[in-house]
Amino acid sequence: MNKIGFDNDKYLEMQSKHIMERIKMFNNKLYLEFGGKLFDDHHASRVLPGFQPDSKLKMLLTLKEHVEILIVISSFDIEKNKVRSDLGITYDMEVLRLIDAFRGVGLYVGSVVVTQYQNQPSADSFMKHLNKMGIKTARHYQIPGYPNNVKYIVSEEGYGKNDYVETTHPLVVVTAPGPGSGKMATCLSQLYHEHKRGIKAGYAKFETFPIWNLPLKHPVNLAYEAATADLNDINMIDPFHLEAYGQTTVNYNRDVEIFPVLNTMLNMIVGESPYKSPTDMGVNMAGNCIIDDDVCVEASKNEIIRRYYQGLVDLRKGLIDEEPITKIEMVMSQANITPEFRNCVLPCLERAEKTGAPACSIEMPDGTIITGRTSSLLGSSSAALLNALKYLGKIDHSIFLISPNIIEPIQKLKVENLGNNNPRLHTDEILIALSIAATTNPISHTALSQLPKLRGCEAHSSVILSDVDMNVFRKLGVHITCEPKYNTKKLYHK
8 A cells, every 4th residue: 555656757747748749739829628637636646556536747847938718618517517527526516626726826717718608697607707806718619510521610600600819828628617517628628719719729638538559458447447437437448549650559539439520620720630630639648657557557547446436426416327337347357356456445344243333444655555434423434433543543442532511511512502413423523622632642642643654544334424524534645435324214305
């Protein structure tokens, strides 16, 4: 656990150099579609241990003077309040978070493009809100027959109807809160408008996964399939690259399927497409920076199982149907793994069965499994968290880190004054109580100081945890999964 399999410094250097080379290919004006997450790419950091969640941002900062950010959001995602699952916020709020984050490091955000626009009131309201804050917006409309009616798309009635976004930097990074936002269409629409104005701009794609120069069924690439099961993405050999160069590379079905259409569009827009395959369009150097394949293989297998459990929980909550689960089960079969590959699962379930109540387990950096049970004072996740801190701080298990005299008044406050039915302390409450105890108790202070060591640890719960507990584990960097069942038989769960 916590072994390194990826050289992040090498990645930053190679990636920056490769993008600059691509900018020069296109007369110093490149629209770069950024697939995946530009900020907080936790999927990449989980399957490529050593990859930093902000690696792409750091790479862009090396090109800071050349970069302009264009953020794309689908009006349909605004309308249905689509949520970014890893952060628990809606896509429109994620746009605001991204703008703040980019500005916070000195990157210029030019505009926000609302795609697939059809006069939705929620989209109008969002754009009005952005405009009031001084953020420029543009509308890109839903085009009939997209993407197959190329002649209509590449015309004044198609791309020509979209708002043109004026950009001022050589590298325009087109990013979004999540997949399916319309990044590629935005890039091509901009190319159309640029060439109308005599600017010979180019297009390239920065998609971290699947990694083109890893084998098709490598667990890193399989983990990508599991992560996008709801989109029905399938990794496949790039037939265009194989035909053009005789080289086997990996891409995914949507890019392979759209490539003939995309290439036709590029030919119509710029006169001649510079690309012979979807792989040609990419600028991803991640595959060249893996330094320990075994570490990445194990990490990716764990990620596949995490996605499986997340899918089961989403199914239990009614957020998805069974199709993504079936897809992930197929991926697990291809990776030759079962949920028991995840070391923290069985000890958790065994503790729950033994106590007849919810349980939680956390795998320590040295491989030791620490469990926690439900009690009158603490929920199982809170108990497991305290037990883990004791283990890491070499504190005897029998020692109380927090006096019951501190916990009981908090419980009384929760029930009698705040109207909670559950008096047990959640993980955020137990950490606050531990922080208070640490001001006077050296042992509690020792336990509290162990929190950073939990980052990267694996954990499992025998029941679906509250959003509060899930968020605490997420912020601590603990990779938590849950069995797809609730602690109670109630129909409404917070």
